[in-house]
Amino acid sequence: MIRVYGIAASRALRVLWMLEELDVGYEHVKTNFATGDTRSAEFLKLNPNGHIPVLVDGATVLWESMAINLYLARRYGAGTLWPAAIEDEGRLFQWSFWAMTELEPALLPILMHRRILPAAQRDAAIAANAEAKLAAPLTVLEGALRDRPCLLGNAFTAADLNVSVVLAWAVLVGLDLQRWPQTAAWLQRCLDRPAFKTARSK
Ligand SMILES: N[C@@H](CCC(=O)N[C@@H](CS)C(=O)NCC(=O)O)C(=O)O
Numbered sequence: 001m002i003r004v005y006g007i008a009a010s011r012a013l014r015v016l017w018m019l020e021e022l023d024v025g026y027e028h029v030k031t032n033f034a035t036g037d038t039r040s041a042e043f044l045k046l047n048p049n050g051h052i053p054v055l056v057d058g059a060t061v062l063w064e065s066m067a068i069n070l071y072l073a074r075r076y077g078a079g080t081l082w083p084a085a086i087e088d089e090g091r092l093f094q095w096s097f098w099a100m101t102e103l104e105p106a107l108l109p110i111l112m113h114r115r116i117l118p119a120a121q122r123d124a125a126i127a128a129n130a131e132a133k134l135a136a137p138l139t140v141l142e143g144a145l146r147d148r149p150c151l152l153g154n155a156f157t158a159a160d161l162n163v164s165v166v167l168a169w170a171v172l173v174g175l176d177l178q179r180w181p182q183t184a185a186w187l188q189r190c191l192d193r194p195a196f197k198t199a200r201s202k
Pocket of ligand 1: 010011012033038050051052053063064065066
């Protein structure tokens with residue numbers, strides 16, 4: 001039995017989307033960081049970091065959204081979301097690590113200071129500075145998508161999911177992606193997928 005802990009309005013969306021794409025049955029244990037669920041003794045036994053998402057698959061307990069998604073895609077997505085060639089596995093790891101190290105750190109301050117923090121704690125300069133830094137990774141992504149519809153070629157894979165679900169924060173804060181037209185079109189195609197819409201409604 002697969003269980004995922006978290007709420008859709010968090011990084012748990014990444015895992016919910018992956019599970020919906022893979023079409024494997026799972027139980028969604030709604031666990032909200034804002035109400036203290038992630039601080040309970042019971043939850044901390046699953047993830048001592050006190051963060052969502054957490055995945056439980058039988059006896060296996062995993063945390064870190066990207067690690068969970070790579071595990072799920074490899075275990076349940078052979079021939080679909082998990083690429084066949086080892087070189088493409090390498091590129092999947094590359095894009096997933098890149099999403100966490102290059103994209104997320106640039107997007108998070110924008111999300112915090114334009115949407116999440118209470119108005120009194122928002123600092124427009126921090127958001128503007130982060131938006132300026134975001135141009136570099138977006139230009140890298142644009143280059144990768146120049147000659148292919150998806151990150152690993154023609155088919156949607158876990159690489160597209162893992163990167164687009166992070167970039168979805170840009171949509172949430174209404175960032176203008178016109179300077180990166182391939183990226184904007186690819187992001188729209190990814191977020192139009194029924195599995196994303198189902199995950200977001202969880
Ligand atoms: N790098 C982790 C970050 C997880 C994370 O920070 N989750 C947030 C929700 S989006 C959380 O649980 N925050 C609660 C807290 O830190 O108390 C991942 O990608 O899974």
